[in-house]
Amino acid sequence: MSEREPKLSREPLSEASYYAVELDPEAFEVVMLDQRLLPAEILYHRYRSAAEVAQSIKDMVVRGAPAIGVSAAYGLALEARAERRDAESFGRTIGAASALLAGARPTAVNLVWAVERMGVRASQVASLPAPDRADAMQAEAEAIHREDVAACRAMGRLGAERVPEGATILTHCNAGALATGGYGTALGVIRAAHEAGKNVRVLADETRPYLQGARLTAWELRQDEIPVEVITDSMAAHFFKRREIQFVVVGSDRIAANGDVCNKIGTYNVAVLAKEHGVPFTVAAPWSTVDLKCPSGDDIPIEERSRDEVARVGAQVLVGDGIPCRHPAFDVTPARLVTEVFTERGSFEPAKGGTPRALER
Numbered sequence: 090m091s092e093r094e095p096k097l098s099r100e101p102l103s104e105a106s107y108y109a110v111e112l113d114p115e116a117f118e119v120v121m122l123d124q125r126l127l128p129a130e131i132l133y134h135r136y137r138s139a140a141e142v143a144q145s146i147k148d149m150v151v152r153g154a155p156a157i158g159v160s161a162a163y164g165l166a167l168e169a170r171a172e173r174r175d176a177e178s179f180g181r182t183i184g185a186a187s188a189l190l191a192g193a194r195p196t197a198v199n200l201v202w203a204v205e206r207m208g209v210r211a212s213q214v215a216s217l218p219a220p221d222r223a224d225a226m227q228a229e230a231e232a233i234h235r236e237d238v239a240a241c242r243a244m245g246r247l248g249a250e251r252v253p254e255g256a257t258i259l260t261h262c263n264a265g266a267l268a269t270g271g272y273g274t275a276l277g278v279i280r281a282a283h284e285a286g287k288n289v290r291v292l293a294d295e296t297r298p299y300l301q302g303a304r305l306t307a308w309e310l311r312q313d314e315i316p317v318e319v320i321t322d323s324m325a326a327h328f329f330k331r332r333e334i335q336f337v338v339v340g341s342d343r344i345a346a347n348g349d350v351c352n353k354i355g356t357y358n359v360a361v362l363a364k365e366h367g368v369p370f371t372v373a374a375p376w377s378t379v380d381l382k383c384p385s386g387d388d389i390p391i392e393e394r395s396r397d398e399v400a401r402v403g404a405q406v407l408v409g410d411g412i413p414c415r416h417p418a419f420d421v422t423p424a425r426l427v428t429e430v431f432t433e434r435g436s437f438e439p440a441k442g443g444t445p446r447a448l449e450r
Contacts, residue, residue, distance in 0.1 A: 095120050095133040102234045103271030107131075107312070109156040110270075112163050112230065117170055119163045121151050124267055128308040138171070139164035139186035146193040146200070149299070153268020154342040155237050155375055158199035161190040162230035165207040169226035176215040179222065183211040195390045196351060196419050198343040198380045203233055237270030240375040240433035245277030248338060248373050248431040252282040252289060256335040259325060259363075261294040262353035263305035264340025264373065274340040274373040276309060278431065283315050290316040292334065296353060297322055298399045298416065322355050329366040337363045341374040341430075346446065348424030348439030349386030354417055360426040369428040376432050379445045386421030394418045 098115030101108050111120045118135040119142055126132055134150060136142050142164030145151055151160050165186055172182040191204045210229040214222040252258065258279055262268075265276030273280065282289050291310055296302035303319050310317040320328065328334050337359060343351040350356070350372050363370035383389060394416045400408035408414055424439035434450070437443035 090135045091123075091132055092135075093131055093133070095135070101271075102231065102238065103266060104238060105266050105271050107266065108271060109151050109153065109267045110160045110163065112166065112227070112234075114227070117167065119160065119167060121145055121160065122267065123150050124152060124305060125149060127267075127304050136164075137167060139168045139190055142167070143189045143193045146190070152301070153263065153340070154197035154199040154378055155241075155269040155274070156267070157194060157197050158203035158377060159230075159234045159237060159270045161193075161200050162203045162207050162233045164190050165204065165211070166223075166227045166230040169211065170223040173219040179215050179219075180211070183208065194392060196342050196392045198383075199375070199377045202377045206233065234270045237375060237377075238272055241269050241272040241274055241277040242281075243433040244274060244373045244375070244431040245272065245281035247436060248278030248371065249281035249285055249287070251336075251369065251371065251429065252278065252287060252338075253335050255288050256282075257290050257292060257333055258282075258336045258338060259292045259294070259328070259334045259359065260306060260337070261302060261322075261339050261356050261359050262296045263301040263309070265306060265309040267305050267309060268340060269375075273309070274375065275338045276306065278338045278371075278373050279310070279315065280313060283313070291318070292325075292328060293317055293319050294322050294325060294355065294359070295319055296355060300402075301353065322358070325359060326362050329362045329368065332366075334363075334366075334368055337368055337370045339370075339372055341372050341378050342419060343383065343389050344372070344374060344379045344430065344445060345383045345385045345389060346381045346444060347385045348427060348430070348437070348444045349389075350422045350424070350427055350430070350439075351386060351389045351391075351419050352422065354420050357420040357422045360422040363428075364426050370422075370426060371429045371431065372427055373431045376434055376448070379432070381445065381449065386423065389419075389421060391420070392418040
């Protein structure tokens, strides 16, 4: 079922008027904003199974590493509510759904992190009566959601302290409320700086080929009345050279143990430009994005997506049929180019040799 103004049975955990994903506990459905349609159309879809949630992740109805993690957690909560048989059957059902969800997109580590956390909880409650274990799984998914919003606000406050007064900030892709449980990572930094009274404006890379910057980031900032202008990805160098950019902040889908940062394709370009022009290149991401099991960016799997996302924009053909296109959805920025990474646990400075292990607990 789809609707333009969904009525939830409680206030959104995202704490916002729009959101990437929510659980409607009365209907027991996962509600997602179809981000493929923005900004032209606002439409929410309702899902009732982990398989439907997994497909929505694959199809990019929902995207952004933290939001994907929250979505997967809710998908497993749906399965827990539907499975009313014994503990062994419950374990099989959750295991199968976990494998399906974890394989929906390979690069965003938050997805696997959320699935594994829900799996641990499932093993703890498997022997409980079906209603009780379902309640426990729902509570765990909701905790993941609440913690993500709190993390975004914490890293936003930390990052905002580094933003110069009057800065023009460049960001790439979308790392806002639509990419998270709410508030945003990179856009959380920008929002927090704006809320602190700093006079900031934003240049948003359009972010080809999926145009998350043009379609989503600009739309979000407009909702908050934060000044924003969209530029094509190829224009960034021009504005760096003209000294019109004083700060860069982006999100991340995975941060390796050595401080290498994986983010939307084109981020590496921005980091090289920032280094050349002496502009801080910063990253905002929740701790769930840090993968201490991954030694470096070379070990991060890079998702290859459909040629049609490059060759077409809607019904408009940009590249003739039969001509191959490459579409790596992400790239890796070496730690030496990253000025600082903001998390809810604090920050570290990869360019100075800092690694996320300094924040490990």
